[in-house]
Amino acid sequence: AKFGDVDVHRGQGGEVHQVAGGDVPTLTTQQGIPVADDQNTLKAGERGPSLLEDQHFREKIFKFDHERIPERVVHARGYGAHGYFEPYESLADITSADLFQRAGEKTPVFVRFSTVAGNKGSPDLARDVRGFAVKFYTREGNWDIVGNNIPIFFIQDAIKFPDLIHAAKQEPDRGFPQAQTAHDNFWDYMSLTPEAMAMVMWIMSDRTIPRSFRFMEGFGIHTFRFVNAEGKSTYVKFHWKPKQGMQSVVWNEALKINGADPDFHRRDLWDAIQMGDYPEWELGFQLFDDDFADKFDFDILDATKIIPEEILPVKRVGKMVLDRCVENFFAETEQVAFHTANLVPGIDHTNDPLLQGRNFSYLDTQLKRLGSPNFTHIPVNAPRNATVCNFQQDGHMAMHNPKGRANYEPNSWGGEMGGPRENPERGFKSYPAEVAGEKRRARAESFADHYSQARQFYLSQTEVEQGHMALALTFELSKVETPAIRARVVSHLLNIDEDLAKTVARGLRLETLPDPAPAARPTRMDLKASPALSIILN
Numbered sequence: 001a002k003f004g005d006v007d008v009h010r011g012q013g014g015e016v017h018q019v020a021g022g023d024v025p026t027l028t029t030q031q032g033i034p035v036a037d038d039q040n041t042l043k044a045g046e047r048g049p050s051l052l053e054d055q056h057f058r059e060k061i062f063k064f065d066h067e068r069i070p071e072r073v074v075h076a077r078g079y080g081a082h083g084y085f086e087p088y089e090s091l092a093d094i095t096s097a098d099l100f101q102r103a104g105e106k107t108p109v110f111v112r113f114s115t116v117a118g119n120k121g122s123p124d125l126a127r128d129v130r131g132f133a134v135k136f137y138t139r140e141g142n143w144d145i146v147g148n149n150i151p152i153f154f155i156q157d158a159i160k161f162p163d164l165i166h167a168a169k170q171e172p173d174r175g176f177p178q179a180q181t182a183h184d185n186f187w188d189y190m191s192l193t194p195e196a197m198a199m200v201m202w203i204m205s206d207r208t209i210p211r212s213f214r215f216m217e218g219f220g221i222h223t224f225r226f227v228n229a230e231g232k233s234t235y236v237k238f239h240w241k242p243k244q245g246m247q248s249v250v251w252n253e254a255l256k257i258n259g260a261d262p263d264f265h266r267r268d269l270w271d272a273i274q275m276g277d278y279p280e281w282e283l284g285f286q287l288f289d290d291d292f293a294d295k296f297d298f299d300i301l302d303a304t305k306i307i308p309e310e311i312l313p314v315k316r317v318g319k320m321v322l323d324r325c326v327e328n329f330f331a332e333t334e335q336v337a338f339h340t341a342n343l344v345p346g347i348d349h350t351n352d353p354l355l356q357g358r359n360f361s362y363l364d365t366q367l368k369r370l371g372s373p374n375f376t377h378i379p380v381n382a383p384r385n386a387t388v389c390n391f392q393q394d395g396h397m398a399m400h401n402p403k404g405r406a407n408y409e410p411n412s413w414g415g416e417m418g419g420p421r422e423n424p425e426r427g428f429k430s431y432p433a434e435v436a437g438e439k440r441r442a443r444a445e446s447f448a449d450h451y452s453q454a455r456q457f458y459l460s461q462t463e464v465e466q467g468h469m470a471l472a473l474t475f476e477l478s479k480v481e482t483p484a485i486r487a488r489v490v491s492h493l494l495n496i497d498e499d500l501a502k503t504v505a506r507g508l509r510l511e512t513l514p515d516p517a518p519a520a521r522p523t524r525m526d527l528k529a530s531p532a533l534s535i536i537l538n
């Protein structure tokens with residue numbers, strides 16, 4: 001029989017069967033056993049009951065019942081693609097990292113863009129920070145830059161992260177909102193977290209409603225460390241500059257797009273790559289040393305601060321091209337596991353307390369999310385250009401156990417039988433940074449200025465962009481039901497820009513203007529706006 005242009009066989013009950021033959025493969029069970037009938041369970045008699053003996057049915061339902069894995073605790077909604085990175089020149093003078101040694105040599109990458117707060121099924125154009133995570137499959141192992149599209153973060157210390165995320169995601173009693181930042185808990189937490197004020201200005205800007213992933217910048221945020229072959233260290237901040245330029249939508253468009261096409265951003269990336277319009281970013285470094293770092297009155301280990309680009313220009317060192325969509329969304333985009341501690345020789349951490357906390361969190365969460373300590377055996381997570389060779393073994397779903405007799409070292413078996421050995425020359429060595437001092441929890445005083453860069457960012461925006469920020473603040477806070485929370489946010493704005501604070505207060509119909517929030521350090525009113533931070537529409 002035919003259904004339109006499709007050849008089918010009809011069963012006795014009228015159901016549709018399609019059969020293998022020619023170049024159409026045979027359907028099998030997980031054991032590879034060919035299946036004759038995939039439309040009917042095995043039954044006793046004409047009308048049942050169904051028989052437990054039907055292994056094919058039981059296996060098929062068993063697999064289906066277990067399809068879901070936990071979504072990421074943050075950045076649950078994301079979209080990934082493959083591509084490559086290629087440096088413009090050798091950077092051997094600043095880092096021994098293998099991928100930066102030879103101009104024009106390609107290193108494969110996998111990138112996952114995401115929103116932060118929304119659940120897996122939430123709309124793409126929520127006002128939110130976007131994740132920008134890149135895995136480089138280098139010849140000396142996998143290196144991840146797990147970044148965002150905004151160069152700073154909400155908090156200075158990782159111990160605050162669970163509270164930040166609880167406050168940003170759905171409220172525990174009502175289970176909403178699923179994606180937007182506009183609610184009491186979020187603004188309550190913000191208003192009681194002065195260190196978040198610079199980030200509040202960035203998230204109220206047009207950067208949190210990007211036109212698509214292709215039109216966003218990316219940032220590693222923390223100060224990292226490069227080490228060259230002579231052991232010399234250089235601090236580095238990582239930047240991704242989109243060759244497409246930067247674009248955002250306006251809030252009115254975002255709301256409509258979310259309704260009409262909640263998949264707007266993932267569709268855009270898929271379509272662009274399928275059409276051969278491959279998006280590109282340039283990788284940039286801000287490079288500096290301790291003397292330079294000491295000149296600032298803020299701390300370069302504080303993730304709520306930028307180093308302005310006109311003070312320290314971004315050196316563009318190479319480009320990344322995304323030229324291949326995933327073959328399977330779950331296998332690749334869902335199962336990919338990025339980790340700030342995935343570093344290769346020549347790149348190292350600093351003492352940023354946010355970064356140090358992240359270095360614990362990712363591996364920990366991925367065991368739970370992916371269900372086995374062997375998630376590095378999943379192809380998207382496995383090194384592609386480096387060989388894995390060690391004595392680690394077993395656990396759920398082990399695919400690559402040690403070969404031969406030895407599964408320990410030192411051992412007295414030589415050659416292949418003895419397995420791998422340490423490599424003092426090529427192996428990863430931590431930079432011998434000096435550490436001293438008493439154990440303490442108190443935060444360093446160098447982290448205390450929470451308003452100067454908030455002000456600097458606001459002043460860096462064009463008049464139109466500043467107008468968008470005032471509207472965004474007014475809109476968001478108008479969704480906050482508790483008047484004291486609204487007033488508290490305005491009290492912070494008074495430390496950032498008085499006109500902005502007054503505009504928002506008027507928009508919210510506040511009867512009286514609150515006093516400015518108490519500040520640990522006064523705002524530096526002399527800081528100039530930073531033109532390089534302004535959104536460039538091209």
Ligand code: HEM
Nearest residue numbers: 072075112131132133147148153158161221357358361365
């Ligand atoms: C996931 C960025 C801070 C814990 C992610 C992802 C990105 C990201 C891009 C998604 C990765 C993907 O696409 O699979 C950042 C940035 C931060 C930051 C830029 C600050 C500079 C933190 C902190 C913690 C944390 C402080 C915890 C202490 C997590 C966890 C996940 C995650 C648990 C889920 C990972 C997974 O399930 O694979 N983060 N994050 N993040 N982040 Fe962060």
